[in-house]
Amino acid sequence: MRKGMLEYCILLLLKRQAAYASDIIQQLKEADLLVVEGTLYPLLTRLKKDGLLAYEWQESTQGPPRKYYCLTDEGQNFLKELDIAWGEIERTINVLKNSHTQIN
Amino acid sequence: MKKNITINLCGRIFPMDEDAYEMLSTYEQSLRNYFRSREGGEEIAEDIEARIAELLDEIKAQGTEAINIDHVTDIIQRLGKPEEMDSLTPDPSPEGEGKANGGASASSSPFSNGRGFGSETWSGKRLYRDPYDKKVSGVLSGFAAYFGGDVLWWRIGYVGVILLSFLGSTFNFLWWLPGHQFFFHIQFWGFALIIAYIILSILMPVAWAPEDRLRMKGKPINPQNLAQQVMDESQRPIAQQRDQSNYAGGCLKVLVIVIGVTVLFPFILFAIGLFLAIIVVAGIGTSLVIGLLGGMSFFPEFSSFVGTCQPLLLTTLICGLIVVAFPIFGIIRLLRGGKKLHPSIIASLVVVWILAIGLGIASLIGTGIKIAEWEHNEGYEMEFSQNQRKLSSIGWTLKSSTNLDEDIANNRTGFSGLPHYAISLQTDKNEEFTYSAVFEKEVNLPEEGAYKFMSLTEGYDAGLTYTFSYMDGGKEKEAVLYPSDTGLHINTIGWDDLSEYQMMFPHLDRENEGSWQRFSQWGEEWVYHWIDLPHVDAGKFKIIIRAHECSDPMMIREVKVVRIKE
Numbered sequence: 175m176r177k178g179m180l181e182y183c184i185l186l187l188l189k190r191q192a193a194y195a196s197d198i199i200q201q202l203k204e205a206d207l208l209v210v211e212g213t214l215y216p217l218l219t220r221l222k223k224d225g226l227l228a229y230e231w232q233e234s235t236q237g238p239p240r241k242y243y244c245l246t247d248e249g250q251n252f253l254k255e256l257d258i259a260w261g262e263i264e265r266t267i268n269v270l271k272n273s274h275t276q277i278n
Numbered sequence: 279m280k281k282n283i284t285i286n287l288c289g290r291i292f293p294m295d296e297d298a299y300e301m302l303s304t305y306e307q308s309l310r311n312y313f314r315s316r317e318g319g320e321e322i323a324e325d326i327e328a329r330i331a332e333l334l335d336e337i338k339a340q341g342t343e344a345i346n347i348d349h350v351t352d353i354i355q356r357l358g359k360p361e362e363m364d365s366l367t368p369d370p371s372p373e374g375e376g377k378a379n380g381g382a383s384a385s386s387s388p389f390s391n392g393r394g395f396g397s398e399t400w401s402g403k404r405l406y407r408d409p410y411d412k413k414v415s416g417v418l419s420g421f422a423a424y425f426g427g428d429v430l431w432w433r434i435g436y437v438g439v440i441l442l443s444f445l446g447s448t449f450n451f452l453w454w455l456p457g458h459q460f461f462f463h464i465q466f467w468g469f470a471l472i473i474a475y476i477i478l479s480i481l482m483p484v485a486w487a488p489e490d491r492l493r494m495k496g497k498p499i500n501p502q503n504l505a506q507q508v509m510d511e512s513q514r515p516i517a518q519q520r521d522q523s524n525y526a527g528g529c530l531k532v533l534v535i536v537i538g539v540t541v542l543f544p545f546i547l548f549a550i551g552l553f554l555a556i557i558v559v560a561g562i563g564t565s566l567v568i569g570l571l572g573g574m575s576f577f578p579e580f581s582s583f584v585g586t587c588q589p590l591l592l593t594t595l596i597c598g599l600i601v602v603a604f605p606i607f608g609i610i611r612l613l614r615g616g617k618k619l620h621p622s623i624i625a626s627l628v629v630v631w632i633l634a635i636g637l638g639i640a641s642l643i644g645t646g647i648k649i650a651e652w653e654h655n656e657g658y659e660m661e662f663s664q665n666q667r668k669l670s671s672i673g674w675t676l677k678s679s680t681n682l683d684e685d686i687a688n689n690r691t692g693f694s695g696l697p698h699y700a701i702s703l704q705t706d707k708n709e710e711f712t713y714s715a716v717f718e719k720e721v722n723l724p725e726e727g728a729y730k731f732m733s734l735t736e737g738y739d740a741g742l743t744y745t746f747s748y749m750d751g752g753k754e755k756e757a758v759l760y761p762s763d764t765g766l767h768i769n770t771i772g773w774d775d776l777s778e779y780q781m782m783f784p785h786l787d788r789e790n791e792g793s794w795q796r797f798s799q800w801g802e803e804w805v806y807h808w809i810d811l812p813h814v815d816a817g818k819f820k821i822i823i824r825a826h827e828c829s830d831p832m833m834i835r836e837v838k839v840v841r842i843k844e
Contacts, residue, residue: 209362211356211357211358212362213363215329216313216316223318237335238289241325
């Protein structure tokens, strides 16, 4: 469940702008989504393998070139599907929550 | 003061303490090992490496001169151990879940609880092969780590059991021990252990990474233990090769060792026996040598005697070993300056040693008494058969037969390496699988008295009987020796049953009842039959050998009658 969430969040982040791994880590950590940073790397590799992400090397001011990840077209589509799915989940949860409150 | 190393990571230079470097490089190695089998695994490891470089950069930017082990521990905690990173596992453990939600209040440092990486998913031990302490592929040292105990004892036990099982047939003299069946039918125990080893060495993972080795020993995986482990290991010589191809060679090595020792063991045993025999000879004289030789050669009465003495001889052997070995090991220990033994252990060893001396002397005396008795019983003997002669030429008459090939019966010299067969019965060339035959021989006994009849037959002899016609006090008598008359089939008899009848009681009291004893020599089963005839008049004595409905070749090596002195 959390792994799925994490993927969704990564895709959401990258939809806004291309980012490199440390940026993503920073943002995910701010959102309390990451327990250990290392989790991100296998995820990125998998998403890339699935064709949802791509990366390009960009020069960095502070050191060696960095991998900047961005969404592919496929990734965009997948994200849309996820958005829909998420909306449904949210609806379901809300319904359950509201009924719960009514009983109380 | 610490030794300092400069490392190059992703094109950047970092000065680093040696222990920190060791820890970091083992961490990196464990990452690579973990992701190696996966598509894109190399890339994951490289990306994480780049992240490590970045984090090190940050530390450097804060003005740290050299990276120390605390920095590395922090980094490892931040990045997590390989299993935690794994996005392919379906779900983190419930505890991890709790951390993510409930731990939100401590959001800025999820590790502020100080538990470090890995403590939430792991409790208990796992079976690993230990690459740093291996003779073949480290399975046994893995077991030692998992179940406890010194790996040396595991190895001794393992090899010992294999040897025992392969040498099962040479342990026949242990028939009087309880549980001896275990030693007899069991070559497959040895094979099972060897095959189990090979399977386990394929199935059990190797504990390359320090955290694997902590897990192997059942220690909790926290930064302190891990750092300790890494430090300990950095002390080791780098001799250990991480060479997987070594592995088939290792299996081969164990096979060669096992086979080699198995082949050599009888010789070693023989050498020990010879050595002790020399000691024993010095103690009680040459008569025992005659007894031992008798046991090794094929004279039934000798081997019968050795049979009765075997427990005594064995006790002497074991006691002699203890008496000789303990001081030798003691001296070796002294010279090598090993750990001091607890006084109570030393005391009990001394007690065992003294007991062994006492018991050894007692059993030597016992053997001596047996020999004296045995020599007392020895009478002159009359041979009814002569070695290496044809049946007909030594006075045996073939009275009747069906399906017996007389040519084979008369001329056969046996299919074993043994040189002499007085009488051989053999199935027909036409492959009629049952035959019967009756042989007779008559002799004159020169004087009256007690006689003992003996015969030595190979293998399956259920269809064989010996009949004796003789005069006792003027009356004609007949005694029959049925080898299987005990109601026990020779080939299916258990060793438990056997011990009731044989060896310990060579002379059964009941009149005209025969007895028998089975033993192996050079891989063949021989049966020794005897019957005591308490009183036989001088004069005609007739022996009739009947083979009824035999289906296997019958080998009668020797038939003789011995006068027993009163």
